[in-house]
Amino acid sequence: METPNALTATEAAKRIEAGTLTAEALVASCIERIDAREDVVGAWKAFDRDFALQQARALDKGPRRGSIHGIPFGVKDIIDTADLPTGYGSPIYEGNRPMADAPCVALSLASGGVLMGKTVSTEFASRHPGKTTNPHNPKHTPGGSSSGSGAAVADGMVPLAFGTQTGGSVIRPAAFCGCFGWKPTYGLISGYGVKENTRSFDTVGLYARDLDDIALFRAGVLALPHEPIAEGSLTGLRVGFCRTMMWDRASAATQERIEHAAAVLAKAGARVTDFPLEGPFAGFAEAGKTVTGFEFPRSLTWERTHHADRISDELLKTVLEPGLKVTLAEYQRAQATIAACRAWLVDAMADVDVLLTPSAPDEAPEGLSYTGDPCFNIVASWTHIPAVTLPVYTGPKGLPIGVQFMGRRGGDMNLLAMAKAALPALRAG
Amino acid sequence: METPNALTATEAAKRIEAGTLTAEALVASCIERIDAREDVVGAWKAFDRDFALQQARALDKGPRRGSIHGIPFGVKDIIDTADLPTGYGSPIYEGNRPMADAPCVALSLASGGVLMGKTVSTEFASRHPGKTTNPHNPKHTPGGSSSGSGAAVADGMVPLAFGTQTGGSVIRPAAFCGCFGWKPTYGLISGYGVKENTRSFDTVGLYARDLDDIALFRAGVLALPHEPIAEGSLTGLRVGFCRTMMWDRASAATQERIEHAAAVLAKAGARVTDFPLEGPFAGFAEAGKTVTGFEFPRSLTWERTHHADRISDELLKTVLEPGLKVTLAEYQRAQATIAACRAWLVDAMADVDVLLTPSAPDEAPEGLSYTGDPCFNIVASWTHIPAVTLPVYTGPKGLPIGVQFMGRRGGDMNLLAMAKAALPALRAG
Numbered sequence: 001m002e003t004p005n006a007l008t009a010t011e012a013a014k015r016i017e018a019g020t021l022t023a024e025a026l027v028a029s030c031i032e033r034i035d036a037r038e039d040v041v042g043a044w045k046a047f048d049r050d051f052a053l054q055q056a057r058a059l060d061k062g063p064r065r066g067s068i069h070g071i072p073f074g075v076k077d078i079i080d081t082a083d084l085p086t087g088y089g090s091p092i093y094e095g096n097r098p099m100a101d102a103p104c105v106a107l108s109l110a111s112g113g114v115l116m117g118k119t120v121s122t123e124f125a126s127r128h129p130g131k132t133t134n135p136h137n138p139k140h141t142p143g144g145s146s147s148g149s150g151a152a153v154a155d156g157m158v159p160l161a162f163g164t165q166t167g168g169s170v171i172r173p174a175a176f177c178g179c180f181g182w183k184p185t186y187g188l189i190s191g192y193g194v195k196e197n198t199r200s201f202d203t204v205g206l207y208a209r210d211l212d213d214i215a216l217f218r219a220g221v222l223a224l225p226h227e228p229i230a231e232g233s234l235t236g237l238r239v240g241f242c243r244t245m246m247w248d249r250a251s252a253a254t255q256e257r258i259e260h261a262a263a264v265l266a267k268a269g270a271r272v273t274d275f276p277l278e279g280p281f282a283g284f285a286e287a288g289k290t291v292t293g294f295e296f297p298r299s300l301t302w303e304r305t306h307h308a309d310r311i312s313d314e315l316l317k318t319v320l321e322p323g324l325k326v327t328l329a330e331y332q333r334a335q336a337t338i339a340a341c342r343a344w345l346v347d348a349m350a351d352v353d354v355l356l357t358p359s360a361p362d363e364a365p366e367g368l369s370y371t372g373d374p375c376f377n378i379v380a381s382w383t384h385i386p387a388v389t390l391p392v393y394t395g396p397k398g399l400p401i402g403v404q405f406m407g408r409r410g411g412d413m414n415l416l417a418m419a420k421a422a423l424p425a426l427r428a429g
Numbered sequence: 430m431e432t433p434n435a436l437t438a439t440e441a442a443k444r445i446e447a448g449t450l451t452a453e454a455l456v457a458s459c460i461e462r463i464d465a466r467e468d469v470v471g472a473w474k475a476f477d478r479d480f481a482l483q484q485a486r487a488l489d490k491g492p493r494r495g496s497i498h499g500i501p502f503g504v505k506d507i508i509d510t511a512d513l514p515t516g517y518g519s520p521i522y523e524g525n526r527p528m529a530d531a532p533c534v535a536l537s538l539a540s541g542g543v544l545m546g547k548t549v550s551t552e553f554a555s556r557h558p559g560k561t562t563n564p565h566n567p568k569h570t571p572g573g574s575s576s577g578s579g580a581a582v583a584d585g586m587v588p589l590a591f592g593t594q595t596g597g598s599v600i601r602p603a604a605f606c607g608c609f610g611w612k613p614t615y616g617l618i619s620g621y622g623v624k625e626n627t628r629s630f631d632t633v634g635l636y637a638r639d640l641d642d643i644a645l646f647r648a649g650v651l652a653l654p655h656e657p658i659a660e661g662s663l664t665g666l667r668v669g670f671c672r673t674m675m676w677d678r679a680s681a682a683t684q685e686r687i688e689h690a691a692a693v694l695a696k697a698g699a700r701v702t703d704f705p706l707e708g709p710f711a712g713f714a715e716a717g718k719t720v721t722g723f724e725f726p727r728s729l730t731w732e733r734t735h736h737a738d739r740i741s742d743e744l745l746k747t748v749l750e751p752g753l754k755v756t757l758a759e760y761q762r763a764q765a766t767i768a769a770c771r772a773w774l775v776d777a778m779a780d781v782d783v784l785l786t787p788s789a790p791d792e793a794p795e796g797l798s799y800t801g802d803p804c805f806n807i808v809a810s811w812t813h814i815p816a817v818t819l820p821v822y823t824g825p826k827g828l829p830i831g832v833q834f835m836g837r838r839g840g841d842m843n844l845l846a847m848a849k850a851a852l853p854a855l856r857a858g
């Protein structure tokens with residue numbers, strides 16, 4: 001028999017509402033899974049079983065609070081929590097206890113969620129990795145920077161989790177670990193109380209093992225009524241096959257899977273056309289690097305001033321110090337290039353409903369020191385459009401390969417509906 | 430003889446660099462001014478003389494750090510500081526001590542600034558006022574939400590200070606108190622570590638008693654080389670006289686002063702044309718209110734959940750609770766309207782170099798319960814363009830009236846140059 005930790009959030013929420021499952025039993029089952037697997041997976045930075053069980057018991061006794069009543073969720077450790085330490089993935093913040101929860105956490109708790117713990121982040125949501133391994137093979141990276149959230153959800157330790165994406169930090173770990181990841185339209189979920197990397201790109205996102213769970217969690221996080229994902233059809237759906245400028249960086253297996261996905265969608269009735277990124281996109285990758293270069297080292301000024309010795313060389317020497325050489329004029333030109341790409345995309349997407357693209361260049365790389373290449377995630381991150389990754393394929397190494405859909409700015413629910421319509425066909429393959 | 434506290438930051442920095450003034454003497458002089466006037470003005474929420482003097486002595490002994498070496502600055506209390514409490518203008522955060530300085534503070538300290546103290550903010554940078562009075566007449570409001578920063582700088586307690594603007598919270602207090610205020614292009618100064626009101630609009634800004642000081646402070650805050658304001662000419666300058674949709678809300682005296690400013694600029698060689706706000710601006714004021722309505726109560730979820738009894742009725746009943754009724758569709762439509770206004774403005778400003786507009790509808794209102802109407806500040810705040818207010822006029826009640834210039838997005842230094850070119854003519858009247 002399935003243990004409660006393996007249920008989707010949607011199913012668990014239904015059972016809790018019907019009285020056939022308690023929040024306490026669900027949380028206890030997740031704790032059991034964590035106890036069994038944490039030594040290998042290392043998804044958690046802070047985890048307090050008593051605190052989790054205490055929340056669950058209170059919810060079982062009280063009135064229904066909202067869409068995720070009784071459902072445990074993990075919080076990436078760069079997001080502030082008042083009841084658990086918040087380390088921002090850095091030894092500098094060991095033991096840091098913010099006074100308040102970030103709005104996204106407070107909104108989840110107000111909707112009945114159970115704060116299960118803080119999940120491992122790379123250092124300041126940049127590259128330097130934490131302890132987390134890929135739940136499918138501990139010799140491989142889980143991706144980053146939301147390493148612990150992707151791994152914890154994919155491994156069944158918790159049905160829901162928060163991540164953040166500046167380059168590829170929500171979609172990539174989801175793809176590598178084999179769960180769903182949603183990077184919403186920029187600004188949709190409040191980013192206050194989230195340690196800043198590059199404010200112009202930073203976006204809070206969600207993880208789940210089921211697409212409907214994303215909508216359930218979304219309702220809680222936004223303090224909106226639960227709007228289930230609409231039932232859609234592939235017939236006539238206009239799919240832009242977006243290989244991006246980075247197609248050559250995708251492995252043969254990934255190229256083959258995404259080409260296959262395009263063929264499957266076409267066979268199921270979608271109108272699939274090539275969607276090359278042109279015009280200002282020639283300068284896109286360089287421009288985004290310049291924007292991060294200008295913003296990130298300024299954002300970490302207090303840390304650079306007082307604790308430079310506890311910043312990794314990887315971050316200090318290869319990101320922050322070069323970034324400080326970016327001039328304001330270069331930064332402003334780069335922002336103008338990104339703005340031009342956003343406008344170009346709005347026009348180009350007038351003829352398509354959704355973009356199909358890889359979630360990552362390959363299966364999760366071997367080793368834990370490199371969290372992988374975000375090259376297929378920067379388009380959505382920097383142009384502010386929503387993206388979702390669907391865990392539908394497996395690669396030659398037996399690790400997950402995701403399929404990424406990107407939608408129109410603000411059209412997040414429509415994007416989820418198109419993904420949901422595509423999912424059965426993609427899974428049937 | 431002029432006491433050091435009355436010096437501009439530019440002059441004080443020159444003397445400190447030349448060795449004819451010490452940071453300690455400057456800080457001591459500011460402390461003396463605070464001691465003499467704080468009982469009446471009430472600009473400070475947290476002020477630690479020993480801490481300020483200690484920083485000054487260390488700077489006097491050490492190497493020159495940057496553009497504001499030895500210059501004291503005030504920090505609006507919604508901005509995080511590690512060494513002084515950060516109360517966000519709310520009793521909920523009494524005694525709150527963040528672990529780190531906000532980047533804007535850390536950058537100022539890294540450039541040699543002396544953190545003088547925390548200045549009074551209205552509650553969460555909204556309407557409910559603090560204790561500060563107008564330095565020109567304690568029966569009148571200093572404006573808000575950056576009440577203490579505007580008053581402290583105008584009163585000679587400190588040459589520089591940080592404010593933030595969501596609606597009119599930098600420009601209005603500067604205009605009411607009679608100093609310079611600069612609301613930069615949205616996003617230019619890092620907003621991390623600044624308590625969020627409405628992320629889509631929140632902008633960190635600066636106060637000074639001299640326009641050149643703004644450029645000096647800007648260099649420190651942005652970790653850029655000091656770029657003095659360019660010398661410009663009014664000849665041929667294309668000035669758009671922007672009465673906005675709110676002209677009827679301006680007092681006769683304000684209308685008269687701003688009309689006079691337009692005439693003075695024209696007489697000095699500028700080409701002044703009417704610049705009405707048309708097209709999408711019909712829905713602008715309502716749209717901005719809707720955006721804040723959606724974002725602000727979500728941002729304060731932790732406070733609403735745990736400390737609703739310590740949120741003012743003014744905020745809870747007239748802002749947060751109505752805001753929670755805004756639907757996502759209404760929010761997205763409002764964001765689209767604001768985006769259309771931004772685009773409209775870019776096109777319309779192709780034919781002008783700068784916009785001239787009132788800084789506030791009138792002199793500072795009598796009484797301390799109402800910080801005044803931000804109606805002439807929302808255009809710059811919500812469309813993300815830079816604005817600066819110049820303290821050039823006095824009204825019939827003997828209180829300051831400011832002249833506001835607004836420039837192109839990203840063209841902040843150019844805006845300051847045009848303001849500097851206009852200043853002598855406006856002052857000569």
